[in-house]
Each structure stands twice: as structure tokens, then as C-alpha cells.
Amino acid sequence: MNTSTAQQSPQKATQQAVTGVQKMTPSEAFVETMVSNGVTNIFGIMGSAFMDAMDIFAPAGIRLIPVVHEQGGAHMADGYARVSGRHGVVIGQNGPGISNCVTAIAAAYWAHSPVVMITPETGTMGMGLGGFQEANQLPMFQEFTKYQGHVNNPKRMAEYTARCFDRALSEIGPTQLNIPRDYFYGEIETEIPKPQHLDRGAGGEKSLNEAAELLATAKFPVILSGGGVVMADAVEECKALAERLGAPVVNSYLHNDSFPASHPLWAGPLGYQGSKAAMKLIAQADVVVALGSRLGPFGTLPQHGMDYWPKEAKIIQIDADNKMLGLVKKISVGICGDAKAAAVALLQRLNDKKLASDATKEARAKTIADEKAAWEKELDDWTHEKDAYSLDMIEEAKKEGGKYLHPRQVLRELEKAMPEDVMVSTDIGNINSVANSYLRFEKPRSFFAPMSFGNCGYALPTIIGAKVAAPDRPAIAYAGDGAWGMSMVEIMTCVRHDIPVTAVVFHNRQWGAEKKNQVDFYNRRFVAGELDNQSFAAIAEAMGATGFVVDKLEDVGPTLKKAVDMQMNEGKTCVIEIMCTRELGDPFRRDALSKPVRFLDKYKDYV
Numbered sequence: 001m002n003t004s005t006a007q008q009s010p011q012k013a014t015q016q017a018v019t020g021v022q023k024m025t026p027s028e029a030f031v032e033t034m035v036s037n038g039v040t041n042i043f044g045i046m047g048s049a050f051m052d053a054m055d056i057f058a059p060a061g062i063r064l065i066p067v068v069h070e071q072g073g074a075h076m077a078d079g080y081a082r083v084s085g086r087h088g089v090v091i092g093q094n095g096p097g098i099s100n101c102v103t104a105i106a107a108a109y110w111a112h113s114p115v116v117m118i119t120p121e122t123g124t125m126g127m128g129l130g131g132f133q134e135a136n137q138l139p140m141f142q143e144f145t146k147y148q149g150h151v152n153n154p155k156r157m158a159e160y161t162a163r164c165f166d167r168a169l170s171e172i173g174p175t176q177l178n179i180p181r182d183y184f185y186g187e188i189e190t191e192i193p194k195p196q197h198l199d200r201g202a203g204g205e206k207s208l209n210e211a212a213e214l215l216a217t218a219k220f221p222v223i224l225s226g227g228g229v230v231m232a233d234a235v236e237e238c239k240a241l242a243e244r245l246g247a248p249v250v251n252s253y254l255h256n257d258s259f260p261a262s263h264p265l266w267a268g269p270l271g272y273q274g275s276k277a278a279m280k281l282i283a284q285a286d287v288v289v290a291l292g293s294r295l296g297p298f299g300t301l302p303q304h305g306m307d308y309w310p311k312e313a314k315i316i317q318i319d320a321d322n323k324m325l326g327l328v329k330k331i332s333v334g335i336c337g338d339a340k341a342a343a344v345a346l347l348q349r350l351n352d353k354k355l356a357s358d359a360t361k362e363a364r365a366k367t368i369a370d371e372k373a374a375w376e377k378e379l380d381d382w383t384h385e386k387d388a389y390s391l392d393m394i395e396e397a398k399k400e401g402g403k404y405l406h407p408r409q410v411l412r413e414l415e416k417a418m419p420e421d422v423m424v425s426t427d428i429g430n431i432n433s434v435a436n437s438y439l440r441f442e443k444p445r446s447f448f449a450p451m452s453f454g455n456c457g458y459a460l461p462t463i464i465g466a467k468v469a470a471p472d473r474p475a476i477a478y479a480g481d482g483a484w485g486m487s488m489v490e491i492m493t494c495v496r497h498d499i500p501v502t503a504v505v506f507h508n509r510q511w512g513a514e515k516k517n518q519v520d521f522y523n524r525r526f527v528a529g530e531l532d533n534q535s536f537a538a539i540a541e542a543m544g545a546t547g548f549v550v551d552k553l554e555d556v557g558p559t560l561k562k563a564v565d566m567q568m569n570e571g572k573t574c575v576i577e578i579m580c581t582r583e584l585g586d587p588f589r590r591d592a593l594s595k596p597v598r599f600l601d602k603y604k605d606y607v
Contacts, residue, residue, distance in 0.1 A: 015040070015061040021191045026157040027053040027184045031060045032192045033161040039089055041065060041080065041468055042118075043073035047093025049120035049133075049181040065468065065497055068489040070097050072461035074104030074117065075487075079465030081113040083423065083445050083473075085231070087168055088465060091118040094181060095133030102140055103455050105174050109144040110451040112227060114168035116175055117141065123182040137178055146171035150178040155188045162193035170198040172231065172320060200232075200320060202345035203337030211289075211316045211333045212349035218287035218314075219356050220364065221245045224270070225259045226252035226339075228292020228320060230444040234340035235259060238291055241343045244350055246361035247289070248368045250278035253299025254436070257447040258292075261440030267368060268375070270308075271299040273436040273585060277375040279308035281368060286310075289346075290317040290331075292339035294324040298452050303586070318342045379437060383409050389519045390583035397581045403551040404581040407431045407506065410556055411438040414504065417557035419474045419564050422446065423466050427459035427487075429480035430512030434585045445470075457486030463501050464494060474564045475501040481533050482511045488539065494573040495544035501573055502563045505536050508580040516584040521593050525606065540575035551579040 017036035018024075024032070030053050042064050046054060057064050067073040070092040077088030088108075092098050098119045108115040119141075121127075122134040138148055147167035149160040157179070164177040202208060215221055223245070229238050235258065242249045242265045249259045253271030260266060268275025270282065282288065288310065295317065300309050314332040317325050318339060325334035335342055357364070384394060384406040397404040411431070415438040418424075424439055425448040426432045441447055448466060450458040459477040467475040479487070484505045494501055515529040537547030546566060548559050556578065563574035587593070598607050 017192050019192065021189055023187065023189050025052070025184070026154040026186055026188055027056065029158040029188065029190050029192065030161055030179070030184070031056050031062070033158045033165070034062065034089070035060050036162070036192050037087060037165040037195050039087060042089045042091055043067055043076040043080070043465065044091040045070055045073065045093065045097055047097055047120065049094040050091060050118070050179070050184065052184045065493070065499075067461070067493050070100035071104045071457065072464075072487060072490045072493065074101040074115065075107065075458055075461035076465030076468070077115045078104060078108040078111060078113045079425065079448055079462035080469045081108070081115050082111060082448055083466040083469040085233070085445070086114070087165055088113060088115045089118065090115065091120070093133065094120045094122055094137070095135045098137050099135060099140060102144070104461075105141055106144040107450045107453045107455055107458060108174045110453045111448075112172045112231060113174065114172065116164050116168050116177060117145070119176055119178045121178055121180045124180045125182070127180070138176070141176045144174060145176045146173040147175040148178065149175065151180065151183050154183045154186050155190065157183065157188070158190045158192050162195070166196045170196075200338035200341060202341035203318065203335035207333055207335045208342070208345050208349065211335060212346055212353070214287055214314055214316060214333060215245065215289070215346065215350060215355070216353045217356050218245070219360060220284050221247040221287045221289065221357055222282045222285035223247050223249045224252055224282070224288055224290045224293055225249050225255070226291060226293025227255045227258065228318070228339040229258045230255060230292075232292060232338050232340040233444065234292065234343055235444050237340050237343035237347070239263065241289075241347050244347055245355065245357055246364055247357070248278075248281045248364070250275070250282050252293045253296065254449040254451055255447070256436070256439050257441040257444050260442045262442060264365065265368060267372060269436055271301065271436070272303060272588065273434050274303060275375055275437065276304055276306070276378065277371040279303065279306050280371050283308040283310055285313045287314045287316065290315060291343060292318060292320075294319060294321070295328045296452055297328050300329075379412065384581070385583040385585060387584075389524070393582040404579050405551065405553055405556070407434060407508070407580050407583055409553055410506070410578055410580060411435050413553060413556035414560055415439065417560040418476075419561075422474045422476060423448070423463065423470065425449065425459040425463040425466065425477045427477075427479040427483040428454045428456050428513070429483050430516060430585055430588070431480055431506040431508065431580065432459070432478050432483075433513065433588060435478055456483035459483070460487040460501070460503055461490050464490060464499055467499050467501050474568060476560075476564070477501060477503045479503065479505055480512060481505060481507045481509065481531055481536070484536060488536065489543075491540055491543045491545050491573060491575065498571060499573075500567040500571045502560070502567050503575045504560070505575060505577050506580050507533060507536060507577050508582050509533060510582055512582075512584055513588040516587045517593055519584065520587050521595055522606075535577065537575055537577040545573040545575055548574065548576045549579065550576060
């Protein structure tokens with residue numbers, strides 16, 4: 001470990017915030033409030049705007065982890081929060097350092113991560129004069145934060161800092177703490193507030209009773225287990241409810257860790273490149289329990305040629321945010337409550353009832369098993385994409401010496417080689433999205449994706465943050481070569497600061513998701529989609545990591561196992577560059593495109 005990192009390591013003594021009204025500087029009030037909230041790690045890049053506070057991070061037991069780019073730092077805070085269930089914290093220099101974080105905070109917003117974005121600002125006496133690195137920083141984040149606190153007086157430093165940390169947990173999402181840089185200095189008398197933790201209930205008695213009555217009459221109930229199940233640590237309660245009902249459980253889109261894959265009632269994820277078994281089963285539902293899910297529109301779109309959402313089913317939606325109830329889908333019962341508490345309350349009510357679904361529980365169990373077996377066989381047989389373009393690309397790969405691997409075969413081999421207790425993050429893109437069919441987990445807080453914001457450059461920094469939060473768990477990132485180019489410099493963060501992770505890079509020399517649209521809608525007129533890449537394994541070696549190039553299918557699983565072993569036992573960061581064909585999965589946004597229409601003569605051939 002280098003000297004600068006060692007100096008920023010937290011103290012071994014237990015953090016203890018000061019109590020009572022005391023004289024201190026605003027910087028001390030800011031740092032002590034973070035200590036009160038249990039902050040031990042902050043991601044970001046140092047800057048003069050907050051240097052007075054940064055100077056006392058280490059004696060307060062707070063480690064500042066320097067990143068290569070602030071967007072990566074905010075993604076790391078997101079990953080840290082999603083694994084730990086605690087605050088993820090990111091900080092940067094006013095102006096450009098702060099504006100670099102906007103994309104990552106937006107991703108954290110849609111993941112409902114309790115990230116606190118600390119934004120030191122231009123000094124109060126220079127604001128509005130167009131000075132160096134000046135920016136109006138609150139409007140940048142207003143769409144992607146649950147609360148924005150602006151310190152308008154140094155004496156209120158602890159108050160606003162505490163409120164931002166409290167709101168991030170209570171509102172389940174990012175908050176912004178904006179601090180004019182001159183407000184870190186001076187002398188104040190203040191008291192450090194104690195954290196306020198909201199105790200969420202199960203929901204209203206009336207709505208819970210209505211939901212229980214509806215479930216008692218259901219003949220084919222299905223549970224949709226969402227991100228709220230993960231955040232509420234409600235997997236066991238979800239299991240108990242599912243077992244009482246004999247209901248298949250489907251994961252909401254990109255929440256494959258919200259129910260254990262080994263459970264006989266698990267059916268797999270809905271949404272893009274999800275499980276056909278899950279889709280066929282929910283299509284039969286007469287009552288759907290959306291447990292901890294906002295029922296986002298992208299996660300229920302038709303897929304695999306199936307418009308599977310049950311149009312006539314009664315929907316019971318349970319969400320901690322009342323504004324989500326009935327927003328996307330028409331619901332029969334809305335319960336504003338904690339997923340864990342609501343599942344317990346429903347189970348208590350159902351235990352005393354005779355259920356219509358009891359009579360068909362055995363037959364339903366067989367249906368679930370049969371659909372899952374059929375889907376697994378289809379995945380086993382689905383070794384490559386079968387559309388005309390992909391078949392052409394397979395032939396092209398053969399002419400190039402057969403050194404390129406079929407993505408689906410690769411994903412299946414990676415799935416088989418996954419270690420226990422693994423954490424996986426996936427970037428946006430074609431192969432990464434197909435991975436949704438293959439990623440299965442046994443415990444929550446294991447799967448991370450950019451959700452409906454869909455930004456590139458997400459996977460690597462997010463898994464770095466996850467690794468900081470859970471250093472004893474294997475951490476693996478999936479990225480396509482396009483998205484990898486946006487984030488791979490954070491490999492230097494791993495190497496510099498001893499945060500070992502494993503990255504799998506699918507090298508297919510293209511922006512695959514958008515290229516599929518040019519195949520399907522624009523007669524294979526390819527514009528700006530081709531990538532001429534250097535060796536990512538070699539670049540990883542140059543950054544101090546270990547690089548592997550895989551161009552044989554039989555090497556995929558063993559290489560992943562070797563890389564994870566090096567991560568866990570040697571503290572090594574590894575990049576596995578997998579040479580893939582240019583096959584393409586289903587179009588990512590078929591709902592948003594149509595065949596082109598042209599009116600001008602010079603464009604008449606472009607239809």
C-alpha cells in the first residue's frame with residue numbers, strides 16, 4: 001500500500017462522536033456529524049474547496065478513497081450503499097468535480113441508494129461573479145435527489161449535514177449537501193445531532209385486510225419480488241409468504257438477488273432478456289403481489305415474443321413510497337409499507353384462513369418445475385443467436401480462424417463458474433443485458449445494475465464500492481468493450497488502494513445494443529457503431545492488474561475461477577478479456593423505434 005493511502009486509513013479505535021454543545025470549527029462539525037452517522041469511507045478526489053475538513057478525516061476514522069474520475073467515485077458510493085445498506089458518500093471539488101457526478105447520482109436515484117453527495121461550492125463572496133470553477137450546483141441534481149440541503153450559515157453545518165444523512169435513509173435515495181467553501185472555516189458553538197432512523201410499518205390495517213382477503217380467493221397467486229425486498233432484508237419473509245401461498249416468485253427487472261435461485265418456487269427475472277418460465281407463470285396469475293416494487297414500465301415490457309403481463313389479474317402493490325402505488329399499473333390494493341413488515345402482516349392474516357390456492361398447490365408446483373426445466377433446456381440449447389445478421393457474423397468468425405466465442409455460451413460457462421456468495425455488477429449493453437437470463441443468486445445485496453437510467457461505465461466502479469463494503473465477498477464486474485472504455489481507468493483505483501476485483505470484458509468490437517437497431521430498422525447501415533480496440537488485457541497489465549485473454553470456450557470457467565482465487569487469496573485485480581463474435585441479442589428498445597420514412601430525394605435510398 002502506498003504512503004498516501006496509509007495516511008488516510010481509518011483509526012483502529014471505535015468512532016465516537018462528540019456530545020453536548022461544544023465550541024468547534026464548521027469543518028469539525030461536518031466531520032463529527034459524519035462520524036455520528038457511522039461514515040468510515042468516502043469516495044472522491046481531493047480539492048481545495050473542502051481541504052480543511054479533509055485534513056481531519058483520518059483522525060476521525062474516515063478514509064478518503066481517491067478515484068480516477070468523480071463519476072466513478074459516485075458509482076462506488078452507490079455500490080457501497082447497496083451492499084452495506086448504509087450511506088455511501090462521495091465528494092469532489094466545486095464546479096467540474098461536482099458536475100462529473102451527475103450521471104452516477106442519477107443511477108443511484110433509480111436504484112434507491114442512500115448516497116450522500118457532498119458538493120462544496122464557490123465561496124459566498126464570489127458567487128455570481130463568474131469566478132474560477134464556479135457553478136450553480138443545486139439545479140444540477142434537483143431531478144435526481146430526494147433532498148437538497150444548502151448550508152446557508154456556518155452555524156447550521158451540523159444541522160444540514162445530519163438532515164441529509166437522515167433523509168437519504170428515510171427517503172430511500174440520494175441527497176445533496178451543498179456547502180459554500182468559506183463556510184468550513186471559523187468558530188461556532190453547536191451540538192452534533194443523533195441520527196434519526198425511521199421505523200417503517202407494515203401499512204394500513206384496511207389495505208392489509210383487503211389484500212389478505214384477495215389472496216385468500218386467489219387460485220393462481222404469483223409474487224413479484226422487487227428491490228424493496230432486498231433493501232428491507234425481507235427475503236426470508238418473502239419465502240414464507242410464497243410457501244404459504246404455494247406461489248411462484250418472479251424477480252423484478254435487474255433484481256435477480258431478491259429471491260434465492262435454489263428455491264423450488266423461484267422462477268427467474270422478468271423484463272428484458274429475462275426468464276421465459278417467469279413470464280409464462282405470471283401470465284397465468286389471477287392475483288399478483290408486487291412486493292417492494294414500483295412496477296417500472298421497462299421491467300414489464302413484452303419479451304421473447306410474449307406480451308406476458310396478465311391483463312385481468314388483480315394486483316396488490318406494496319411499496320414504501322406511496323407515490324409509486326398505482327403509478328404504472330392499475331392496482332386493486334395499494335399498501336404503503338415496508339416489504340418485510342407487510343409480508344409478515346399478510347402471512348399472519350393468511351395463516352388463519354382457508355386459501356383457494358391450497359387445493360391446487362401440488363399441481364402448481366409441478367407447473368412451476370416444468371416451466372423452469374423447459375427454460376433451462378432452452379438456455380442449454382441456445383448456444384448462439386439465430387437471426388440472419390448473427391448467422392452472418394458466425395460465418396465471419398469462422399473465416400477469422402474461429403477465435404471468437406458465442407456470447408451465450410460464454411455467459412453459461414461464467415454462470416457455472418460463479419463462486420458462492422458472489423457479488424456481480426453488469427454494465428448496460430447487448431451481452432450484459434443477455435446476462436440477465438443467466439445470473440442467479442442465493443442471497444440479497446449481490447446483483448447491481450444501472451437500472452432504468454441505463455448509463456454506460458457503471459459496472460466496474462460500482463463493484464469497487466461493493467468490494468469496499470464487503471471485502472470478504474468475491475466481486476465481479478461484467479462490461480462490454482464500449483462501456484469498458486468509459487470506466488477502465490478505475491482499475492488504477494483498485495491497484496493503488498488495494499481493492500481487488502475481477503472484471504469480465506466482452507470484446508466484440510462494437511456498440512452492440514444500438515447496432516442491433518441498425519440491423520433491424522436501418523438495413524444494416526452502420527454508423528458510429530464499430531470499435532477498433534486495443535488489447536484490454538494488455539491495458540490492464542499496464543495499470544498494474546493481471547490480464548487474461550480468453551478465446552477458447554473451455555477456458556472461460558477456469559479463468560474466472562483463477563481470477564477470483566487471485567482476488568480473494570492474493571489481493572489481485574484481474575481483467576478477463578473474452579473475445580466474442582458480433583452476434584446480437586434482441587433489440588433493446590423495440591418499443592421506441594419504427595421503420596424510417598424519408599421524403600427528400602437525396603435520402604430516398606435510406607429506408
